[in-house]
Amino acid sequence: MNDLACIRLFDEREAAADERLRSVADWISGHVARPHPDLGRRGAVCPFVPLSQRLGLIRFALATPPVADEAGLEAAASALKAHWLAMEPRGGPHAIDKTIVLVLPGLPEDLVVRVHDRLKPEFVGDGMMLGEFFPDHPGPGLHNPAFRPLHSDTPLLVARSMVANDLPFLTEKHYPPERRAGFVAAFLEHQSSASAATRRRAREELELARGEMGRCPFLQ
Missing domain, CATH: 1.20.50 (Pheromone ER-1)
Known part of the structure; x- marks a missing residue:
């Protein structure tokens, strides 16, 4: 199996219609793309998401087959990077606006943390950022340490441009x-x-x- 085959991508319309992805798509639209009173600054929780949505450059991904262990998550994360690098646009002003959200339902947070920590240097080296989200993530907000921007009810790995x-x-x-x-x-x-x-x-x-x-x- 090649790298790209390890995950399947869905656009926002497809994600909203898929019961495995719907709650994450709703969270992106209803929380991440909107202001929050505890954020500590004006604008959306992630200021880049609203434009990415308007441009149709957000994709949701599921591992195929579903992740069962650390090796499986590493393969899925490598596929996440390969898909992001191959995704259009690959140049021009909007190349920075594409995002892929790898949805990992039920995965233990310690597994997400280990693989994120191991692979983040590879992503950064290619000019990308790899984000980790999971329930009760303790990471503080940049502008308000009491805010928890990395909390997500479903574990996620997110690839975007640096x-x-x-x-x-x-x-x-x-x-x-x-x-x-x-x-x-x-x-x-x-x-x-x-x-x-x-x-x-x-x-x-x-x-x-x-x-x-x-x-x-x-x-x-």
């Missing part, structure tokens, strides 16, 4: 310095059009991480 606003998520201090350095190096490679101030902060973060590793600081 954007300039992702720098804070790639430099979180719970990551060891080696991982932060790799993430920020990939950010600088793929976000060449980010503002001068953002790239300066990225270079500072890379220097800090490499300094913690006992290596020469980034001098670019």
